[in-house]
Amino acid sequence: MLKSFLITVLLLTPFLGFSQVKDSLKEPLISLEKKSLLENLNITFDMRTEFQAYTFRGGDRYYNGIQFENGFTAMGFSAKLHDRIDFSFRNRFNKGSDVQSLDQLGSNIELAYLDIKLSPTVDIILGKTYAFYGGYEYEFKALEVLEYNDIQSNALAFVTGAGITYKPLGGHKFGFQMLNSRTMHYEDIYGDVVAENIQEPDWPVAVVGNWRGSFFDGKFQTIYSLSYSNQVKNRGTYFFTLGNKYQNRNFSLMYDFNYSFEEVDTKGIVTEIFADESIAEDVLYIENWFRAEYQFNSKFKGLLSLMTSSAYSNVTSDRKHMRRSYGMVPTLYYSPFKKIDIRFFLAYIGRYYDYSNYAVKELGAANYNRNEVRVGIIAPLLLL
Numbered sequence: 001m002l003k004s005f006l007i008t009v010l011l012l013t014p015f016l017g018f019s020q021v022k023d024s025l026k027e028p029l030i031s032l033e034k035k036s037l038l039e040n041l042n043i044t045f046d047m048r049t050e051f052q053a054y055t056f057r058g059g060d061r062y063y064n065g066i067q068f069e070n071g072f073t074a075m076g077f078s079a080k081l082h083d084r085i086d087f088s089f090r091n092r093f094n095k096g097s098d099v100q101s102l103d104q105l106g107s108n109i110e111l112a113y114l115d116i117k118l119s120p121t122v123d124i125i126l127g128k129t130y131a132f133y134g135g136y137e138y139e140f141k142a143l144e145v146l147e148y149n150d151i152q153s154n155a156l157a158f159v160t161g162a163g164i165t166y167k168p169l170g171g172h173k174f175g176f177q178m179l180n181s182r183t184m185h186y187e188d189i190y191g192d193v194v195a196e197n198i199q200e201p202d203w204p205v206a207v208v209g210n211w212r213g214s215f216f217d218g219k220f221q222t223i224y225s226l227s228y229s230n231q232v233k234n235r236g237t238y239f240f241t242l243g244n245k246y247q248n249r250n251f252s253l254m255y256d257f258n259y260s261f262e263e264v265d266t267k268g269i270v271t272e273i274f275a276d277e278s279i280a281e282d283v284l285y286i287e288n289w290f291r292a293e294y295q296f297n298s299k300f301k302g303l304l305s306l307m308t309s310s311a312y313s314n315v316t317s318d319r320k321h322m323r324r325s326y327g328m329v330p331t332l333y334y335s336p337f338k339k340i341d342i343r344f345f346l347a348y349i350g351r352y353y354d355y356s357n358y359a360v361k362e363l364g365a366a367n368y369n370r371n372e373v374r375v376g377i378i379a380p381l382l383l384l
Contacts, residue, residue: 058368
């Protein structure tokens with residue numbers, strides 16, 4: 001019923017707006033004779049709404065609160081335009097809509113790309129898309145993740161560029177991309193920061209290589225990636241990720257290792273510790289992320305996410321440990337309906353941030369922790 005209604009609305013829209021149609025098109029893009037094309041159109045609406053109770057403790061600061069929050073709200077469109085051409089678009093409503101100075105799209109537009117199938121094994125992807133970074137934490141849409149580890153919390157995941165994927169026989173898949181390394185121009189990010197080794201490059205580019213592996217009939221899978229990006233001239237970020245997954249019936253286990261060496265700090269964590277107007281340089285982030293899931297029955301599913309992240313920075317000629325964070329997120333899902341994916345959840349989020357003696361004594365940093373209990377709903381809805 002809903003699908004028939006939406007098809008009718010889409011077909012009638014060109015006639016209802018006839019004056020604008022005459023200015024732009026001589027005939028509607030989708031005529032009544034071509035209504036079968038809508039069978040290849042998908043419209044999704046994803047939402048996560050939650051009720052939170054939280055506390056924060058650190059140094060001489062303490063506060064708590066209770067509130068409702070829309071953690072994720074997005075609408076997506078995807079369509080098969082041709083036997084060899086697919087289109088995807090997603091607008092996340094709880095992100096800023098200001099047009100970015102480099103890619104000329106709002107940051108709320110996460111996806112806007114074409115997928116062109118050159119052959120049964122080779123695809124070309126053009127437009128604003130997700131970078132082919134590895135790891136299973138990154139693989140989950142933000143709808144599904146209540147708390148990311150430090151790198152993914154601060155990484156720029158959606159950028160404009162071109163990529164190619166190759167999928168030979170055997171379940172493996174290889175990907176390569178050339179992308180903008182950021183969505184804004186140099187002066188919009190760094191402002192008045194001036195340094196001899198921080199200058200605008202001719203092209204702020206990211207090069208990403210990716211391998212998805214599958215072994216033992218899919219029971220063991222991998223998503224590995226290696227990338228280099230230069231946000232400023234002659235200084236870049238080397239990012240390496242190993243993502244591993246074991247799947248057996250109702251149980252899955254995932255483990256990611258992330259290594260990011262940044263000649264100019266792009267995550268901002270170490271820069272914030274120094275608390276001055278300069279950008280931290282020669283920064284290293286090393287992370288571990290673990291997630292276990294178990295499907296108890298058709299209605300109940302449990303999962304546990306554990307994470308650690310360590311940050312280092314060169315101070316004078318020595319690399320010093322600056323901060324280590326820990327996280328745990330046990331979650332219980334309840335899915336009451338068989339034919340629609342709506343999940344109620346109960347979760348605890350615990351994050352702990354410990355600074356090194358050097359950061360505490362020399363830079364005035366203070367350890368802190370954050371604890372939350374959330375009750376909410378996750379609904380990835382297919383409208384059409």
